[in-house]
Amino acid sequence: MLVAAAAVAGAALAVSLLDAREAGARFAADVQPIFDAKCVSCHPVAYPYLDLRRGRSYDELVRVNAETKPAFYRVLPGRPELSYLLTHPPDSSLRDLLTGDEQATIAAWIRAGARND
Secondary structure (H helix, E strand, O other): OHHHHHHHHHHHHHHHHHHHHHHHOOHHHHHHHHHHHHOOOOOOOOOOOOOOOOOOHHHHHEOOEOOOOOOOEOEOOOOHHHOHHHHOOOOHHHOOOOOHHHHHHHHHHHHOOOOOO
16 A cells, blocks of 8 residues: 555656646757757758757747658647657667657657747
């Protein structure tokens, strides 16, 4: 019985932390720094169809059709599982470019509505 109560409390804490991350995922403070550190060396230089530099990236992502798959939005607010930014297979040499935490932060921002905040 005590073990079950501890498991329930642990699960509640995990959900609480996830909710806090999702509620706190902000574009300027959390998502753009990921792009700055990991993406802007190639976007737009090697991939001119997507500019992820600060001041340009939001307008290039949210509700914009993916250049390589126009049937998909790059970012569909509220739906990370349908956002091309997270679902397209990256170049195999870049598969591990973003950490799991970075991917989760971007997904949380999208799930929370992909606001420009």
